[in-house]
Amino acid sequence: MPLRRVLNSIITRLLILVISLAVLGAVARYYALGHFLRQDMSTVVEEQQLSLTSYIARDIDDKLTQRQTLISRMASEWTWKKLPPPAQLQQWLSQQYHYQTLFSGGLFITDTHGQVIADFPVMPGRMGNNYRQHDYIRASLQGRSLIGSPTLDPGLIMPTLPVSTPLLNHDMQQVGVLVGMTTLAAPGFLDLLQKTRIGLGQAGFWLVSPRDNLFVAATQSEMRLQPLPPRGSHPMLDRALDGYRGSGISHNAQGEEEVVSAASVASTGWFVMARLPASTAFATVAHVQGFATWTACLSVLAFILLAGTGMVLILRPLSHAASTAQAMTHNTLPLAPLPVPRNDEVGNLLTAFNGLLRKLHVQQAELERLAHHDSLTGLPNRLLLTDRLRLALAQAKRHGSQLAILFMDLDGFKSINDQAGHEAGNDALYILAQRLQSCIRETDTLARIGGDEFVLLMCNLDEHALEACQTVADKCIATIHQPLRLNGGTFQLGISIGLVLAKASSTVDSLLQEADQAMYLAKHAGGNCLIRN
Structure with a gap:
């Protein structure tokens, strides 16, 4: 029962409504704030990541161009008309290598057939080997310098990047090819790409060669010289292979959302791709949403306490x-106006309720009066007369006093109704009732019991009761006999009165019956007189 009362409380309903609105607003703010921050941060993160990717791509391009320029300069210092003996070439390479240390994988020279004829430092399996099948040897034999495809050098047994250029004599005739090898793990070469981390797990950078369909290098060392994944597994990689350069949000092969940027390495046709998980890129969004959720929960709790306390205080009256009111209903408190503590909406409601209560009291009193009084004359009716007569009999027996009933009936009243109408008859009854009322004592009861019949109850009479009744009857006869003017006409009426004095055995019904019989005797005697039964 208390739970039902709490659930039915207007305070509970208001709190539920307001809390629902607060929670709905918090949820809306949560998603709106997350969407706004994600959109705003997405632009910033993409721009910053593209800037970093472009910087790394330019750094790689500068280092590749530097090596290509260096190998071309070394070739320009060639002074022989034709290839000298291998020992002399070996000495020349050693001199070049000690002054130019960018080629960490060494230098070697091939003849015009692609066969290695000089190598420094000497690498196992390189001297005498034919490299004509490699793209960079073929390109240089055709007179072009080239940064070749990255490969696993058999002598170094590690990924290397070759840079080749043709060797020309003074007559501009090609006599061989000069090749410089740089290991991909060489210090200072691809450090920015391979050692820079922008997230956890698979996040980082790729150096991709579309021509060779492989990863040249990556932040994850195990991906070096690995083939590219099939088309369709990484949409952003596919776009970059098709020429797209810029930043965007995509999904990787595992279906995870990433921020991806791509920038070109101009000298080789390669591109650098940066990958950052969206969970890392937009971690701030999650933190802000978490903070917003936490503060919203605290706000809702604080609001519940404040609003609940405020509503209880406001609605306490x-x-x-x-x-x-409930106590008044159960008769534990007397009926009284409800207290009005303050002049607000609650106070107005209580004031209106008190006004309604007063009106109900007035109407109740009026109903009680109508139930016990004649509506035409305002005199007590038969019901009230019966109650008072029963009470008077009891008091008379208790105190040994006398009690009398005078049963009165108007003589000639029908002529008023016949000549002046029923409305005039009603007016006559009211006037005559007032005349009779003026003839009796304050302690007596004059009642109209129907038509033109009246009953007078006289209480607390002594041994001179008969004389007192005669005196009152004479007054009544005299006042009724006075002319009555109605609707321009004059009427003169009489009144027949039957008197009975109560005995020890008298009852309410017997007294009224005996008085009625006495009144009829007065009528038969010519009326306008008093007869005692």
Whole structure:
């Protein structure tokens, strides 16, 4: 029962409504704030990541161009008309290598057939080997310098990047090819790409060669010289292979969302791709949303406490009024206007309720009066007369006093109704009732019991009761006999009175019956007189 009362409380309903609105607003703010921050941060993160990717791509391009320029300069210092003996070439390479240390994988020279004829430092399996099948040897034999495809050098047994250029004599005739090898793991070469981390797990950078369909290098060392994944597994990689350069949000092969940027390495046709998980890129969004959720929960709790306390204080007079009214209903408190503590909406409600209560009291009193009084004359009716007569009999027996009933009936009243109408007859009854009322004592009861019949109850009479009754009857006869003017006409009426004095055995019904019989005797005697039964 208390739970049902709490659930039915207007305070509970208001709190539920307001809390629902607060929670709905918090949820809306949560998603709106997350969407706004994600959109705003997405632009910033993409721009910053593209800037970093472009910087790394330019750094790689500068280092590749530097090596290509260096190998071309070394070739320009060639002074022989034709290839000298291998020992002399070996000495020349050693001199070049000690002054130019960018080629960490060494230098070697091939003849015009692609066969290695000089190598420094000497690498196992390189001297005498034919490299004509490699793209960079073929390109240089055709007179072009080239940064070749990265390969696993058999002598170094590690990924290397070759840079080749043709060797020309003074007559501009090609006599061989000069090749410089740089290991991909060489210090200072691809450090920015391979050692820079922008996230956890698979996040980082790729150096991709579309021509060779492989990863040249990556932040994850195990991906070096690995073939590219099939088309369709990484949409952003596919776009970059098709020529797209820029930043965007895509999904990787595992379906995870990533921020991806691509920038070109101009000297080789390669591109650098940066990958950052969206969970890392937009971690701030999650943190802000978490903070917003936490503060919203605290705000809702604080609001519940404040709003609940405020509503209880505001509506306490209403609750107190309800308890008071309920107590009045169960008769534990007397009926009284409800207290009005302040002049607000609750106070106005209580004031209106008190006004309604007063009106109900007035109407109740009027109903009680109508139930016990004649509506035409305002005199007590038969019901009230019976109650008072029963009470008077009891008091008379208790105190040994006398009690009398005078049963009165108007003589000639029908002529008023016949000549002046029923409305005039009603007016006559009212006037005559007032005349009779003026003839009796304040302690007596004059009642109209129907038509033109009246009954007078006289209480607390002594041994001179008969004389007192005669005196009152004479007054009544005299006042009724006075002319009565109605609707321009004059009427003169009489009154027949039957008197009975109560005995020890008298009852309410017997007294009224005996008085009625006495009144009829007065009528038969010519009326306008008093006869005792």
